[in-house]
Amino acid sequence: MNDKTASYTPRDTTVARRFPLREVVLFAALLVAVLGVYALMGAAYSTRMLVEAACYAILALGLTIQWGYAGQFNAGVMGFVALGGFSAMLFSVPVNDAFWGTELPGELGRVLLYGLAAIVVVIGATRLDRFGVPKLLRTLIAVILAVVLYLIVISMLREVTGEIQSRAGFVGGFGLPPWVGWIVGGALAGGVGYFIGHICLGLRSDYLAIATLGIAEIIKAFLKNSDWLTRGTATVSPLPWPTPGPSELGFTLSRAIYLSLTAVIIAVIFFLLHRAYHAPWGRMIRAIRDNEVSAAAMGKDINKRRLEIFVLGCILMGLGGGVLGTFNSLFDPQGYLPLNHTFLVLVMVILGGPGNNLGTIFGAVAVYIIWIMSEPLALYVMQLVATLGESAGWTLPSNLDSRALQARVLVIGMLITVVLRFAPKGLLPENIKAHG
Amino acid sequence: MNELVFFINNVVIAGSVTGSIYAIGAIGVTLIFSIMRFAHFAHADMMTFGAFMVLLLTTAFPAAGTAIGVPTALIMLPLAMVLTALLAVGIDKAFYKPLRAFGVKPIVMVIGSLGVTLMLQGLIRLFAGTGGQSLYVGDRKEIFRLGLPFEGARAPIVVTEPQLYLFVITIACVVALALFLNRSRLGKAMRAMSDNPELAQASGINTNTIVAVTWVIAGGLAAIAGTLLSLDVTFKPDLSFFLLLPIFAAAIVGGVGHPYGAIAGGFVVGFAETLAVFNWNVLLRPFQESFPAWLELPSNLAFVGTEYKIVVPFFILVAILVWRPTGLFKGKVI
Numbered sequence: 001m002n003d004k005t006a007s008y009t010p011r012d013t014t015v016a017r018r019f020p021l022r023e024v025v026l027f028a029a030l031l032v033a034v035l036g037v038y039a040l041m042g043a044a045y046s047t048r049m050l051v052e053a054a055c056y057a058i059l060a061l062g063l064t065i066q067w068g069y070a071g072q073f074n075a076g077v078m079g080f081v082a083l084g085g086f087s088a089m090l091f092s093v094p095v096n097d098a099f100w101g102t103e104l105p106g107e108l109g110r111v112l113l114y115g116l117a118a119i120v121v122v123i124g125a126t127r128l129d130r131f132g133v134p135k136l137l138r139t140l141i142a143v144i145l146a147v148v149l150y151l152i153v154i155s156m157l158r159e160v161t162g163e164i165q166s167r168a169g170f171v172g173g174f175g176l177p178p179w180v181g182w183i184v185g186g187a188l189a190g191g192v193g194y195f196i197g198h199i200c201l202g203l204r205s206d207y208l209a210i211a212t213l214g215i216a217e218i219i220k221a222f223l224k225n226s227d228w229l230t231r232g233t234a235t236v237s238p239l240p241w242p243t244p245g246p247s248e249l250g251f252t253l254s255r256a257i258y259l260s261l262t263a264v265i266i267a268v269i270f271f272l273l274h275r276a277y278h279a280p281w282g283r284m285i286r287a288i289r290d291n292e293v294s295a296a297a298m299g300k301d302i303n304k305r306r307l308e309i310f311v312l313g314c315i316l317m318g319l320g321g322g323v324l325g326t327f328n329s330l331f332d333p334q335g336y337l338p339l340n341h342t343f344l345v346l347v348m349v350i351l352g353g354p355g356n357n358l359g360t361i362f363g364a365v366a367v368y369i370i371w372i373m374s375e376p377l378a379l380y381v382m383q384l385v386a387t388l389g390e391s392a393g394w395t396l397p398s399n400l401d402s403r404a405l406q407a408r409v410l411v412i413g414m415l416i417t418v419v420l421r422f423a424p425k426g427l428l429p430e431n432i433k434a435h436g
Numbered sequence: 437m438n439e440l441v442f443f444i445n446n447v448v449i450a451g452s453v454t455g456s457i458y459a460i461g462a463i464g465v466t467l468i469f470s471i472m473r474f475a476h477f478a479h480a481d482m483m484t485f486g487a488f489m490v491l492l493l494t495t496a497f498p499a500a501g502t503a504i505g506v507p508t509a510l511i512m513l514p515l516a517m518v519l520t521a522l523l524a525v526g527i528d529k530a531f532y533k534p535l536r537a538f539g540v541k542p543i544v545m546v547i548g549s550l551g552v553t554l555m556l557q558g559l560i561r562l563f564a565g566t567g568g569q570s571l572y573v574g575d576r577k578e579i580f581r582l583g584l585p586f587e588g589a590r591a592p593i594v595v596t597e598p599q600l601y602l603f604v605i606t607i608a609c610v611v612a613l614a615l616f617l618n619r620s621r622l623g624k625a626m627r628a629m630s631d632n633p634e635l636a637q638a639s640g641i642n643t644n645t646i647v648a649v650t651w652v653i654a655g656g657l658a659a660i661a662g663t664l665l666s667l668d669v670t671f672k673p674d675l676s677f678f679l680l681l682p683i684f685a686a687a688i689v690g691g692v693g694h695p696y697g698a699i700a701g702g703f704v705v706g707f708a709e710t711l712a713v714f715n716w717n718v719l720l721r722p723f724q725e726s727f728p729a730w731l732e733l734p735s736n737l738a739f740v741g742t743e744y745k746i747v748v749p750f751f752i753l754v755a756i757l758v759w760r761p762t763g764l765f766k767g768k769v770i
Contacts, residue, residue, distance in 0.1 A: 073543050073547060199754055205541070206543065207688070207757060207761075209475065209477075210681070213680065213681065214750040214753065215750065217681065222744070225744065409554050409557050410555055413550075413558060414551070416547065416554065417531050417548055417551035421548075
């Protein structure tokens with residue numbers, strides 16, 4: 001045992017001492033790109049871009065620990081982001097007296113209590129077999145009870161929510177500082193992640209992708225159609241900032257302060273993840289990712305560790321979603337799109353380097369700059385094609401602008417396939433130490 | 437009686453329509469799953485692509501159907517199937533084959549197929565715009581109203597022309613697939629490969645051919661499903677995101693890698709969807725007098741609103757993953 005440790009310790013130190021040339025070059029290029037954007041588009045616009053890129057970096061860190069550390073693919077980042085945004089909205093928007101001043105909160109609470117009671121009754125019914133009821137009869141009783149109670153509770157809920165909508169508009173917020181909403185958003189996302197992970201993580205990895213894709217659409221449908229809770233398509237704005245807003249300090253300065261706040265959050269997350277990655281826990285997670293069977297043979301509780309890391313990733317996504325939602329100062333459930341909030345984050349992670357936190361942050365900022373800049377570029381190219389086409393005598397469709405933006409879908413798809421094919425480890429690959 | 441007719445129109449017919457479409461889609465997904473061992477997320481976009489090909493061909497030759505008396509879109513369907521099958525084989529050659537050659541994990545193939553999804557979606561939207569378009573370009577959608585020979589049944593049963601074609605084509609597809617898998621040499625080879633790829637290869641089956649054939653079948657079926665769906669409603673470039681979850685739920689309910697299970701799963705999911713959004717108050721209202729006075733039924737007794745339809749396949753998926761992850765018919769791949 002002793003000489004074995006002695007034999008691989010020196011190699012460790014040589015790996016650690018490598019000059020990070022690749023990192024330095026890539027980040028220098030990124031800095032040049034950011035400065036270029038500042039020169040071209042002005043300070044206010046560029047600072048907004050940087051803040052959004054920073055929010056996306058939090059999301060990407062969440063995805064990189066799921067995909068890079070543990071090999072779990074989450075195809076529903078959008079849902080967790082939307083939950084975070086919703087929670088930020090709910091906690092920070094001012095209190096709505098038209099709702100809280102009436103008997104409606106009591107009514108709503110009563111219905112929710114009934115709902116809880118119904119759940120307890122149904123769970124109780126599923127335990128009936130312990131009192132000697134045959135299993136088939138128990139299942140039948142439980143299913144019928146569940147259906148009937150569900151119908152009763154849902155009709156009561158529909159009544160109350162309709163009343164809230166017509167009399168008070170929506171429930172309004174709690175008027176608390178936004179960071180409370182961010183934390184609760186992370187907790188909500190973590191709760192949903194626990195539910196999904198608990199069901200899917202013991203099965204084939206594909207099932208997790210399918211289930212997360214589904215839950216994201218469901219969360220979006222819920223937020224979009226629950227007008228009493230979120231005002232649905234009418235959107236809620238403005239959301240207060242935790243830092244001084246643009247009306248007090250002007251756009252550039254206020255955004256710069258917000259940027260430093262997000263930078264602090266990222267730094268804290270980065271530090272904690274770095275510690276976790278190099279801790280025994282991180283090694284265990286990677287061991288499970290690389291060889292499940294041998295990790296299980298070593299006595300590691302695979303499903304529990306997987307659930308841990310999946311929930312952790314979802315919490316980060318909820319937090320990032322909250323920060324992003326507050327910065328946009330607008331809660332619009334329809335603004336959450338799979339392309340912008342799931343696949344863009346995926347590209348950031350696989351391009352930057354899954355499992356490498358620094359690479360992920362690099363990927364987040366770089367891809368976001370490309371994404372933002374591609375909008376004017378796509379319009380320009382489309383305009384160019386249009387003028388060329390008109391001179392050649394084509395008749396052009398009228399909605400050219402919206403079609404030009406659709407081209408970005410194509411580019412994101414192409415990026416995913418090309419990166420998977422030619423650079424499966426990303427630009428900054430995970431730094432795996434070789435232990436002899 | 438009118439209530440019963442309403443039930444037939446809104447549940448039996450609507451459920452069979454969505455069920456057939458999900459079933460045809462799920463067969464493709466489950467075949468790909470059993471041969472290549474990954475969840476093919478781009479399947480719903482291949483369906484959209486097939487429908488889009490039909491739309492293009494129908495717009496190009498709007499009068500082709502009137503000569504025989506069927507909608508032009510149906511005449512163009514075989515051509516669109518060939519095009520979609522070619523696309524599927526091409527996608528496999530360009531994107532999935534290199535990944536397979538690297539020997540990547542199945543989940544990486546899933547991400548690759550998501551990339552392909554986005555590319556297809558981008559292409560379709562680039563050329564088709566974002567609005568909906570009817571596949572009935574030159575001809576008119578026939579609607580049949582069948583009156584019932586009963587006392588008091590005033591409302592007729594309503595079936596549209598594309599729905600009738602849909603039932604016929606679904607049955608034809610299922611029969612053809614069953615014959616192919618059970619009788620033909622290629623079909624048997626396919627089943628062998630899905631059971632044990634190494635053994636199949638060792639016994640002289642050309643796995644490359646099998647993979648290509650799988651893509652041809654999956655592409656053809658995807659084109660059929662997409663076209664029938666667009667005939668029934670309208671063609672929209674963003675059909676796919678609403679199809680993906682029900683189709684995967686259907687494939688998993690039936691047991692992954694199990695074509696007949698996929699058909700059953702498709703109908704389970706389709707009927708569950710229509711039953712869940714159906715307003716049960718309609719059926720209970722005639723018996724209102726026989727209920728006790730304190731029991732007043734609310735006017736809306738649907739389980740979920742139509743806007744939450746997507747919850748239904750998800751719920752089925754979760755239920756099946758919790759209680760019977762192998763699916764109803766004991767699929768092989770877990």
